[in-house]
Each structure stands twice: as C-alpha cells, then as structure tokens.
Amino acid sequence: MTAALSDAGLICQDHGVIDIDAALASLSLSDKCRLVAGRTTWETCAFPEAGIPAIKMSDGPTGIRGEGHGGGGTPGVAVPAGITLGATWDPALLREIGSLLGLEARRKSAHVLLGPNVNLHRTPVGGRTFECYSEDPELTAALATEYVRGVQSHDVAVTVKHFVCNDTEIERMTVNVQVDDRTLRELYLRPFEATVRDAGAWGVMSAYNQLNGEFCAHHRGLLTDILRTEWGFDGFVVSDWFGVHDATPAANAGLNIEMPAPVRVYGDKLVASVERGEVTEAQVDSLVRDILVLAQRVRADERSAHDPEESVDDPAERALTRRAAVSGTVLLRNESIDGTPVLPFDAATLTSVAVIGPNATIDRSMGGGSASLVPFGHRTLLDAITDRIGPGTSTNAAITFEAGVRIDRLTPVAPRRQLVQPNGEPGLHIEYINGRDWTGDTVVEQTAPSSMVRFFGSTPAGIDPRGFATRITGSFVPDTDGPLVIGVVSTGPFIIDIDGTTIIDDTQMELPRSEEFFGYGSVEATATVVCTAGVPLELNLRWATSEKNGFAALRVGFRSPEPADLMDRAVAAAAAADIAIIMVGTNDEWETEGFDRTTMDLPGRQNELVRRIVAANPRTAVIVNAGSPVTMDWADAADDRSARAVLTSFFAGQEQAESLVDVLLGDADPGGRLPTTIPVRLADHPAYLHHRPDHDSAGNGTQVYGEGLFIGYRGYDARDIAPRFAFGHGLSYGSASWGDAVITSESADSITVEVPVAGIGSRAATVVVQGYIAAIDAPCIRPPKELKTWDKFVVEPGASETAQLKFPRSVFRRWDTATSDWVVDAGEYELVIAASATDIRQRLRVTIK
Numbered sequence: 151m152t153a154a155l156s157d158a159g160l161i162c163q164d165h166g167v168i169d170i171d172a173a174l175a176s177l178s179l180s181d182k183c184r185l186v187a188g189r190t191t192w193e194t195c196a197f198p199e200a201g202i203p204a205i206k207m208s209d210g211p212t213g214i215r216g217e218g219h220g221g222g223g224t225p226g227v228a229v230p231a232g233i234t235l236g237a238t239w240d241p242a243l244l245r246e247i248g249s250l251l252g253l254e255a256r257r258k259s260a261h262v263l264l265g266p267n268v269n270l271h272r273t274p275v276g277g278r279t280f281e282c283y284s285e286d287p288e289l290t291a292a293l294a295t296e297y298v299r300g301v302q303s304h305d306v307a308v309t310v311k312h313f314v315c316n317d318t319e320i321e322r323m324t325v326n327v328q329v330d331d332r333t334l335r336e337l338y339l340r341p342f343e344a345t346v347r348d349a350g351a352w353g354v355m356s357a358y359n360q361l362n363g364e365f366c367a368h369h370r371g372l373l374t375d376i377l378r379t380e381w382g383f384d385g386f387v388v389s390d391w392f393g394v395h396d397a398t399p400a401a402n403a404g405l406n407i408e409m410p411a412p413v414r415v416y417g418d419k420l421v422a423s424v425e426r427g428e429v430t431e432a433q434v435d436s437l438v439r440d441i442l443v444l445a446q447r448v449r450a451d452e453r454s455a456h457d458p459e460e461s462v463d464d465p466a467e468r469a470l471t472r473r474a475a476v477s478g479t480v481l482l483r484n485e486s487i488d489g490t491p492v493l494p495f496d497a498a499t500l501t502s503v504a505v506i507g508p509n510a511t512i513d514r515s516m517g518g519g520s521a522s523l524v525p526f527g528h529r530t531l532l533d534a535i536t537d538r539i540g541p542g543t544s545t546n547a548a549i550t551f552e553a554g555v556r557i558d559r560l561t562p563v564a565p566r567r568q569l570v571q572p573n574g575e576p577g578l579h580i581e582y583i584n585g586r587d588w589t590g591d592t593v594v595e596q597t598a599p600s601s602m603v604r605f606f607g608s609t610p611a612g613i614d615p616r617g618f619a620t621r622i623t624g625s626f627v628p629d630t631d632g633p634l635v636i637g638v639v640s641t642g643p644f645i646i647d648i649d650g651t652t653i654i655d656d657t658q659m660e661l662p663r664s665e666e667f668f669g670y671g672s673v674e675a676t677a678t679v680v681c682t683a684g685v686p687l688e689l690n691l692r693w694a695t696s697e698k699n700g701f702a703a704l705r706v707g708f709r710s711p712e713p714a715d716l717m718d719r720a721v722a723a724a725a726a727a728d729i730a731i732i733m734v735g736t737n738d739e740w741e742t743e744g745f746d747r748t749t750m751d752l753p754g755r756q757n758e759l760v761r762r763i764v765a766a767n768p769r770t771a772v773i774v775n776a777g778s779p780v781t782m783d784w785a786d787a788a789d790d791r792s793a794r795a796v797l798t799s800f801f802a803g804q805e806q807a808e809s810l811v812d813v814l815l816g817d818a819d820p821g822g823r824l825p826t827t828i829p830v831r832l833a834d835h836p837a838y839l840h841h842r843p844d845h846d847s848a849g850n851g852t853q854v855y856g857e858g859l860f861i862g863y864r865g866y867d868a869r870d871i872a873p874r875f876a877f878g879h880g881l882s883y884g885s886a887s888w889g890d891a892v893i894t895s896e897s898a899d900s901i902t903v904e905v906p907v908a909g910i911g912s913r914a915a916t917v918v919v920q921g922y923i924a925a926i927d928a929p930c931i932r933p934p935k936e937l938k939t940w941d942k943f944v945v946e947p948g949a950s951e952t953a954q955l956k957f958p959r960s961v962f963r964r965w966d967t968a969t970s971d972w973v974v975d976a977g978e979y980e981l982v983i984a985a986s987a988t989d990i991r992q993r994l995r996v997t998i999k
Contacts, residue, residue: 169201170442174435176200180421182431182438186401187408187416191391191607191615192217192260193455194407194441203445206455207309207388207409208258209606211265211281211297212516212803214251215523216258216459217608220580220596224459227254228516228525229471231777231801232267234478236283236825237880239918239942241296247474248300250467255306259457261448262307262353262388264520268294268341269317271778271826272861273841275747277319280517280777280801284825285862285877286937287337288961291344298349305449309388310345311355313366313377314338316390318841319746321851323393325843326360329855334361335965335972337861343381352385352447356405358393359853368399378404386440392700398428406437410607410700412616463526468805475802475809480822481881482774483785485794492769492795494816494883495729497539500547504727505532506720506763508557508754509735509775515806517777519668519743520606525804531733531773534807538815550727554720554763557753559739560666560674561637561707564601568708570625570686571597578624578689582610586643588619588692598622602705604667605695615702619694625686626708634687635709637676639666642696644704649688653677659696665745670699674707717759725766731814732763735775741801750781750832760784764793771814774798775806779828782874798822816883819944821916823880827863827987830874836865863987864933878937878986884915886945891983891992898959901996903981905953909945918942919953922982923961926995929975932964935982957981962998974998 177185177200189195189204196204209215213228229235229247238244255263267278271285283290298308315327315338329338345351354377357366366372367389377383386406394400394408397420408416423429445451484491510531516522529537532551539545571579578598583590594610603622609615628634638646638654645655654675661672681687695702713719724730734756740747751757761784764770772793774780777800786792797813797820799806812818829835836857843851860868863877889906896902905919919942922935938961941953959974966973976999983992 170439173200173202173442174438177438179424179431179434182434183420183424184413184417185441186406186420186434186437187413188411191410201451202442203450204455205261205441205445205448205450206259207262207264208255208260209520209523210251210263211267212521213523213525214254214258214260214263215606216260218524219605219608219610220598220603223524224258225461225524225526226258227251227467227471228523228804230475230478230803231516231521232281232283233279233777233825234475234800234802236289236293237478237480237800237822238474239289239823239825239940240477241292243474243477244293245296245300246470248297249303250300250470252301252304252306255301256304256453257460257462259453259455259459260306261450261453261455262309263301264309264355265311266294266297266308267311268345269312269315270338270861272317273746273837274750274779274826274829274835275832275841276317276778277741277746278519278743280741281521285827286825287340288937289825290341294341295344295349298345298351302350302352305447307352307385307444307448309353309355310342310351312357312390313342313354313372314357315361315855316357316359318853319744321843322358324360325851325853326363327853327855328362330858331967331970332965333855333858336859339376346377346381346383351383352444354383354385354387356387356389356393358390365395367394367405368396368403370403373404384443386444398423401429401433401437404437406440461526471803472805472809472812475799475805476812476818477821478802479797479799479809479813479820480824480879481797481813481820482875482879483787483794483796484881487768487794493771493797493814495771495814497545497815500539500545500728502548502550502727503535503539504723504730504767505535505549505551506554506724506730507733507759508553508555509737510733511551511553512737513807514735514737514775514801515803516738516801517741518738521743522738528804529807531731531807531810534811535731535814538811550723552720552723554717554732554759555755556712556716557737557756558709559753560639560705561635561676561709563705564626564708566599568627568629569601570627572623578622581621582613583619583621584614584617586617586619586694586697588621588694590619601626601707602703604703617695617697619692622691622693623689625688627684627686628681628708628710629683630710631683632680632711633678634681635676635678637674637707637709639664639671639674639705640693641667641670641672641699641701641703642694644691644693646706647690648679653679667703668701668744670696670701671703717755717762720759721762721766724763724770727767728769730763730767730770731773732760732770733773733775734760736777736780741777750779750829752776752780757781757784760793765791768794771795771797773810775801777801779826781831782828785874819883819914819916820880823878823918823986824875825877827866827873827877828875829866830872834866834871834873836860836862836869859931859933864936867934867987873988876986876988878918878920878984879989880918882916884909884913884945884947885911886915886917888919888991891994893994893996896996898999900959901957901981903955903957903983903994905955905983906950907945907953908950909947912947914944914946916942916944917951917953918985919955920984920986921955921957922984923957924980924982925975926978926980928977930964955983
C-alpha cells in the first residue's frame with residue numbers, strides 16, 4: 151500500500167503506523183533542527199525515544215558503494231554507466247536495472263540511493279557526462295522514470311539529481327547558471343518533472359550551482375513552487391554534499407536535509423534563524439515531517455542502517471548487467487571487405503588475433519568520482535577474448551597483445567599483483583591512528599588492494615573520520631629495469647620513504663591544490679628511483695587527513711620508461727594476425743566528477759595508433775571505451791583508409807568485456823543507439839561558445855546557456871552541421887526493411903502511428919523506430935525537430951513487426967513565457983519517422999487544433 155499522509159498525521163502502510171504528530175511533539179526545536187542535518191557522511195540522526203530511526207544513504211547510480219573506505223569496500227554489482235544505459239533506448243530494461251540496484255541497496259543496509267543522474271549532455275566534455283543518460287530530455291525522462299520505479303519497488307528511495315542545470319564540473323560549487331524560463335522548462339526540468347509526476351520519486355537532490363543568481367539549495371522557486379506546489383512532490387530534498395550555505399534561505403526554500411556531517415548550516419544556526427523570526431517553527435516541522443515520511447517509506451524502523459553490508463554475486467544478476475551492456479553497445483560503422491562486413495568475426499576461421507590498446511588489459515568499465523565502487527571480479531577484454539577463442543578452446547587461435555601507447559594522466563596506480571605486504575600477502579598494510587599524528591598508537595589494521603586509498607566519509611570502526619592518520623607499509627615489485635617515476639597525490643600531509651630514504655615530503659601541505667579528488671588533492675609530486683625488475687622496493691608512507699578538506703584520499707603511482715618501439719610492436723602484431731581488435735578510450739582519470747575535459751581528443755597517441763593499425767590490417771575492429779564522445783577522424787566514411795568497423799560500449803559495467811566479445815563474435819547483436827551526438831570536432835557542438843563560465847571583476851563565474859533550446863541534435867539541425875555520428879544512430883548485424891508509416895488513430899488527445907518492419911537477410915535485426923515532431927510555421931522559434939517517442943524491438947529473418955509510435959497531445963506543448971504556462975499552438979506539424987536524427991524515413995503532416 152502506498153504511503154499517504156492523513157489529516158491525523160499518521161503515515162499508514164501495510165506494516166504499521168507511525169504517529170508523526172506525536173513524534174514531532176516529542177522533539178524540541180533544537181532536536182528538530184539537528185534532525186534535518188546528517189549525523190555522519192551517510193546517515194541522518196536517530197531519535198529512538200521519539201521512534202525515529204537513522205536513514206542511510208549510499209552513492210549510486212551505477213552501483214551501491216555502501217560505506218567503502220581505505221583501499222576497498224564491500225564489493226557490489228556495477229551496472230553500465232548512465233550513458234550506456236541511455237544507449238539502450240529501453241525503458242523496460244532500465245526498470246530491471248533499477249530493481250537490481252534497489253535490491254543491492256538493501257544488501258548494503260542503505261535506505262536511499264543517490265541517483266539517478268538526469269542532467270543532460272549539454273557538452274561532450276562534461277566531467278560527468280558518462281553518468282547521465284542523454285542529451286535529449288524525453289529519452290532521459292522515459293529511462294529515468296522506469297529506473298526510479300525499479301529502485302523504489304524495493305522500498306528504497308531515490309534522489310533524482312542534480313536539481314537543476316549541474317551540467318558542467320567547472321566551478322560547480324559556485325557557478326551561476328543563467329538560463330531562460332522556456333529552455334529551463336522544456337529541457338532541463340523535464341526529466342525531473344517526469345520522475346516526480348509519473349514515477350512518484352521519493353527524493354530529489356539539489357544541485358551545487360546557482361540558478362539565475364540563487365543557489366539551488368536555497369531556491370524556493372525550484373524546491374517549493376515548482377517541485378512541490380506545481381508537480382505535487384511529496385518527498386524529501388537533500389543537498390548535494392557541502393552544497394548548502396545558509397540556514398534561512400535553505401529552510402524556507404524547502405531543503406529537508408543538509409549533508410554531510412559535521413553540521414555546518416542547519417543545527418544551531420537554524421535554531422537561531424527560528425529565534426530571529428526568519429524561519430517559522432512550522433516550516434521546520436514541515437521539513438521534519440518529510441523525513442519521517444521517508445523513514446516510513448523505506449521501512450527504516452525495520453532495516454537498521456547499521457546492519458552488516460552484504461555482497462551477493464548472483465549469476466542471474468551478472469546476466470542482466472551483461473544483457474544491459476550489449477543493449478547499450480552501439481555499432482557505429484561496419485563496412486565490407488570483399489562483400490562481407492568486418493563484423494561480426496567468424497571465430498571458426500580465425501587462427502590468430504591481435505588485441506591492441508591500453509584499455510584492453512585494464513578494466514575501464516566505470517568513470518571516476520562518486521559513481522565509482524568496488525565491483526565484483528571482472529575480466530579484461532584480453533582475458534575474455536582469450537578464454538572464448540584462444541589456446542585450448544575449440545577455435546584455438548593464437549592471441550597476441552600489445553598496448554601500443556600509454557594514456558595515463560598521472561603515474562599509474564599499482565595493481566595488487568605488484569604490491570606485497572610485510573607478511574608476504576598481496577597488497578599494502580595500513581595502520582590507522584586516531585588524530586592526525588601518525589606516530590600514535592595503532593587502533594585498526596587493514597589491507598589495501600592497490601596503492602590508492604580513498605575515504606568517502608567512512609572509516610573503519612573506531613576511527614574518527616574527522617581526523618585520523620595512517621602508516622602504510624609494504625613493497626612494490628617493478629617489472630622492468632631502469633628509472634622508475636613515483637608520483638603522489640594527497641588531500642593531506644604525507645611523507646614517503648623508498649628503501650629507507652625519504653623521496654617526497656609534504657608534511658606542511660605546501661604542494662598546491664589541483665583538480666584531483668574533487669579539488670581537494672594536491673598536484674602530483676614525483677621522484678625518480680632506479681630499480682631492477684623483480685627486486686622489491688620497500689615502501690613506507692605516513693599520511694594524515696587535513697583539517698581543511700572535506701574528502702580524504704591518497705594515491706601513489708609508478709611509471710616505468712616507455713619502450714621506444716611500443717607502437718611499432720602493435721602495428722607489427724596487427725599486420726601478422728588474421729584480425730585485429732583495438733580498444734582505445736579514456737579512463738577514470740580523464741572522465742570523473744570534479745572537472746571537465748578540455749578536449750574531445752583521445753589521450754596520448756591513440757589516434758595515430760588507430761590509423762596505423764587499420765592501415766596494417768583492414769580487418770580491424772575499433773572499440774571506443776570512453777564515457778563520452780571523442781574525436782574519431784579515423785572513422786571518416788569518405789576515407790577508404792579509415793577504420794571499417796567501429797563500436798562503442800562507453801563504460802559498460804562489470805560485464806563489459808564479456809558483452810564486447812559477445813558482440814565481436816556475433817553471439818549477440820549490438821542493440822544500442824547513440825543517446826548523444828558525436829560531433830566531428832569539439833567546436834561544432836551547440837554550446838561551444840558558452841560552455842565555460844565568464845567572470846566579473848570579482849572573479850564570480852557565470853555560465854550562460856546561450857544556445858537556448860538548441861542543445862544536441864537540435865543545434866546541429868538548426869545550423870546544418872553534419873555530425874560524425876548522429877543522435878539515435880546505431881547499426882545492427884541484421885537487416886530490416888521499413889514499410890510506409892500510417893496514422894492508425896487520431897483524436898484530440900493522441901495520435902498513433904504504425905510502421906511495418908520486415909526482417910530480411912539471415913540474421914535478426916535490432917530496430918529502433920524514432921518519432922520526432924516538427925512545427926510548421928510556428929508562432930515562435932522551435933527546434934527543427936524534437937524527439938517525442940520511439941519503439942525498440944528485434945525482428946527475425948522473414949518475420950514482420952509493427953512499430954507503434956504514440957504522440958499524446960502533451961508532446962506538442964511549449965512553455966509560454968508570457969503566461970508562464972504550457973500551451974499547445976494550433977497549426978500544422980510533421981511527425982518525423984526516423985532511424986536517427988539524420989536518417990529520416992518519412993514525414994506525416996497533421997493538424998493540431
């Protein structure tokens with residue numbers, strides 16, 4: 151039974167009753183002002199005497215991290231990143247993924263999932279583009295709505311984020327986004343509106359940025375007037391972490407929970423606001439009431455926030471994430487050689503395969519920042535292809551690997567296999583000390599599986615997260631002779647010794663800050679030592695948290711010399727093999743929360759590597775393993791020397807490698823369609839002239855959304871700029887023939903269009919029939935066309951399917967700034983039936999009254 155608030159102040163569900171009025175009456179003003187702020191980084195306050203339990207939140211939306219700390223955390227399911235899920239164009243699948251994550255949240259003793267991220271792909275270089283679904287508001291809205299329904303079916307709340315216009319990481323904590331009302335309504339608010347009105351989202355997270363001069367966490371127009379009054383939202387609003395600044399405007403706007411602890415804005419400062427008459431106690435009661443409704447909805451009285459976190463590695467759940475990865479893999483190009491398309495490869499004919507690229511032997515299945523987690527055991531592309539067709543299999547093909555290039559921004563973090571604890575076990579040994587003096591007594595000991603340790607506000611039991619120190623010991627085993635560069639990035643003071651000699655000392659935190667670790671990390675400090683392959687280097691690190699930082703982390707990297715013939719070896723391997731598979735892309739150092747990319751180009755010399763490999767072996771498949779668009783000059787259809795087969799999985803989660811091999815060998819059809827436009831060059835994207843803030847004389851940044859309604863494909867259409875690959879584009883291994891689209895029903899409320907599709911050829915075809923609208927002689931400026939509906943299905947050879955596209959009257963609406971309301975302009979419109987934003991199959995004219 152759905153929770154509902156009665157006149158008596160009782161929340162009723164099928165498992166019990168909470169007397170909210172009695173709970174409120176038992177709390178003092180101070181208690182209530184404390185309840186609306188976090189107790190820890192992830193939990194709200196509990197008042198057991200009033201029957202109020204703690205509520206635990208956990209980062210998502212690509213998995214539930216739980217309270218991971220140090221070098222690890224509780225392993226969990228890693229689903230494909232938001233952009234890969236966006237490429238599925240499959241709302242039903244998103245409901246399954248949401249349901250899986252709702253179940254995972256319960257396993258991690260979390261009541262609230264911090265997601266989904268429904269901000270739009272305003273630019274192709276946004277730091278969190280990979281977390282978001284699409285550049286299109288309707289595609290985002292449909293997918294997010296089902297994701298929310300799936301999560302909440304397990305009595306786990308979502309927080310749809312970031313409300314609103316958090317579409318860049320540049321100065322994200324302070325930047326003032328200026329956007330007109332029509333653009334705001336039709337584009338950026340649309341996914342939030344859908345998840346609230348259609349899916350009944352229980353939570354929303356306010357954005358860091360300002361909106362037209364007012365911080366989103368303080369914005370009553372957003373949090374009350376639009377969200378609650380207009381849309382009927384009956385849930386809670388939580389701040390993004392450290393994203394609220396002033397108690398009075400935040401409380402009056404309707405911000406329910408300030409996160410994280412320690413309290414900075416609410417608490418005593420909110421009490422003072424009430425005592426000064428700036429905030430009424432009734433308003434505080436309203437904020438608390440929403441939290442109590444949340445506690446009821448998520449059954450926080452039955453599921454303790456302090457229950458042990460669990461890891462469940464279920465084969466059925468792996469199968470779901472693998473299916474989702476395949477469904478979101480987009481085949482961008484697949485040209486023929488001697489009359490046969492390059493893909494899929496015929497395993498039975500292969501005797502030798504060259505696997506090439508820096509990402510082929512390191513799993514790059516997720517981006518960086520708060521969306522990251524410790525996934526279950528997963529394999530690299532080289533592992534997966536070797537196990538499927540390599541030596542000892544029925545194919546028994548010889549598999550060779552060459553990296554070709556390096557792409558790391560920083561010195562690479564050491565893998566577990568190169569680290570040895572003092573007791574001889576893999577990893578590094580960490581001793582924790584309370585307080586910031588690393589010479590103190592050890593309280594807790596732990597193993598770190600890599601040379602990077604991060605603390606998302608959580609520490610081992612008994613350690614104060616607000617101030618602690620560590621001693622980290624072990625050895626690094628180099629695999630090459632010669633000079634070894636060791637680099638350190640830290641949020642706090644540290645000193646590192648190698649074989650008893652101090653090589654870097656920043657005990658006074660004199661290193662400048664950088665973009666690393668959400669802006670709290672230092673620039674990378676490096677030192678060089680000479681090493682011998684196989685001879686361990688003894689590490690001794692002392693590190694502590696900073697008094698000033700809100701995030702604690704340390705990374706130590708190791709870089710050996712790059713062989714001069716690294717690329718030449720890769721080219722030779724490709725030339726000698728039957729086929730080549732090259733995996734290029736980015737990683738979580740290039741695409742992460744905290745900063746935007748400055749270029750669309752692939753890091754390092756990857757573009758050169760691709761050109762040389764496809765020249766050496768035309769039967770090459772190029773996998774683009776990047777979380778957002780990259781430049782692909784080597785995929786130019788007009789150049790017969792360019793890559794003939796190109797696909798992208800973006801960041802496809804824990805089953806990325808397996809799903810890619812499924813697609814490469816034809817065991818699965820690539821089901822994805824681009825949820826974003828891939829431009830030829832960065833300067834082509836519609837927001838290019840407006841994608842970085844302008845600053846006044848005081849240094850205050852303003853981000854003007856000068857492109858207005860013309861985001862993504864709408865802007866390319868309006869300016870007649872051809873993209874590299876269009877929004878909605880994606881190929882199938884099968885072939886399908888589309889018949890004539892026909893309007894089968896038309897009323898004042900809705901129009902239905904049917905498109906017959908026949909499967910031709912020898913393989914089943916994945917089809918996505920897209921429906922756009924285009925206004926003819928509109929009374930105001932409108933984009934040339936706007937996506938409103940689609941139908942995705944598989945048609946078997948020799949069979950027929952009928953796509954059904956429904957255009958309800960609401961899809962013709964626009965926001966009228968004169969009346970501050972939605973209107974539908976009477977007149978002539980076209981229903982545009984397409985396979986992508988540039989592949990128009992038919993136009994049907996209709997009259998809207």
